[in-house]
Amino acid sequence: MDPFEEFEFKPLTEGLGFHKKKSQSPSLNLNDSGTSAFSKDLIKNKGLELIDETEGDLRPPLPRKKTNPGVNPSGTKSEKNQAVDDILKTLQKNRRFDFENIPQKNLSTTNAKESFKASAFNLSAALLDGMLILAASLLCMIIVLVITKVDLIANLSHPDSEGLIYAATGAMVACVSFIYLTLNRIYIGWTPGEWAFDQRIGKPEELDSSIFSLKVIARSSLVIATGFALLPILSFVFNKDIAGSITGARRYKKA
Numbered sequence: 001m002d003p004f005e006e007f008e009f010k011p012l013t014e015g016l017g018f019h020k021k022k023s024q025s026p027s028l029n030l031n032d033s034g035t036s037a038f039s040k041d042l043i044k045n046k047g048l049e050l051i052d053e054t055e056g057d058l059r060p061p062l063p064r065k066k067t068n069p070g071v072n073p074s075g076t077k078s079e080k081n082q083a084v085d086d087i088l089k090t091l092q093k094n095r096r097f098d099f100e101n102i103p104q105k106n107l108s109t110t111n112a113k114e115s116f117k118a119s120a121f122n123l124s125a126a127l128l129d130g131m132l133i134l135a136a137s138l139l140c141m142i143i144v145l146v147i148t149k150v151d152l153i154a155n156l157s158h159p160d161s162e163g164l165i166y167a168a169t170g171a172m173v174a175c176v177s178f179i180y181l182t183l184n185r186i187y188i189g190w191t192p193g194e195w196a197f198d199q200r201i202g203k204p205e206e207l208d209s210s211i212f213s214l215k216v217i218a219r220s221s222l223v224i225a226t227g228f229a230l231l232p233i234l235s236f237v238f239n240k241d242i243a244g245s246i247t248g249a250r251r252y253k254k255a
Contacts, residue, residue: 119199119253121235128193129180137176141169174224181220185249186213198254201244215249222247 145152155165184191189207190200201219206212222243223231231243244250 114204115255116200116203116252117255118241119251120239120241121232121251122194122197122199123236125191125193125197125199126232128196129191132192133173133177133180136180137173140172140176144172177228178220178224181223182217185216185220194251200252201249203252212249215247218247219243219249 141152144150159165181191185201186207188195189202189204194200201216202212235242241251
């Protein structure tokens with residue numbers, strides 16, 4: 001028999017890791033009800049430990065708001081909302097403006113402040129209106145020439161024996177002037193030239209009357225029939241609105 005067969009290497013101490021201890025599982029003793037006695041003892045021990053830990057740290061519950069059963073909490077909210085609504089209503093009443101009365105006051109004050117006096121012929125206003133009438137007449141002439149395809153220069157340089165080309169040109173300028181003077185004065189009360197120099201035909205309260213429209217038509221017709229220059233020159237010389245004195249559509253200026 002070989003003496004090395006029973007030789008075995010063993011560590012000097014048990015903590016060097018050359019072998020592991022076998023864990024011994026506790027024996028389970030089953031009772032009649034099918035549960036183990038070990039598990040019951042473990043649960044009891046853990047339960048007692050948990051009770052011991054929590055006994056020293058028992059805290060009282062959070063305080064609760066005590067409500068009086070006789071008082072309705074919704075009633076207090078409704079009272080607060082009612083108070084807020086009352087405050088908003090008073091603020092709205094204080095900030096409310098009477099918009100219907102404000103324009104009437106402004107109109108009355110402006111009418112009271114504006115005063116007009118009779119005015120004579122104004123050369124600057126007449127020049128501005130004359131340039132606008134000339135520009136409108138040229139525009140109308142361009143439209144007519146484009147439609148009819150007529151050579152205007154040839155007709156003006158070589159007119160017919162009766163000179164109808166000059167009469168037609170003068171009639172077109174007269175029509176443009178009549179429309180310009182009549183419409184502006186009836187619907188607005190002044191022409192652009194008169195507006196630029198604070199003049200007008202008739203007072204503001206006369207614009208809505210039909211008689212005023214007839215007076216303006218008569219004034220424009222009279223000025224055009226006299227050749228655009230006769231009545232303005234006489235008015236400038238005598239410092240008097242002769243066309244307004246004849247027709248009733250007088251010229252006024254802001255005082």
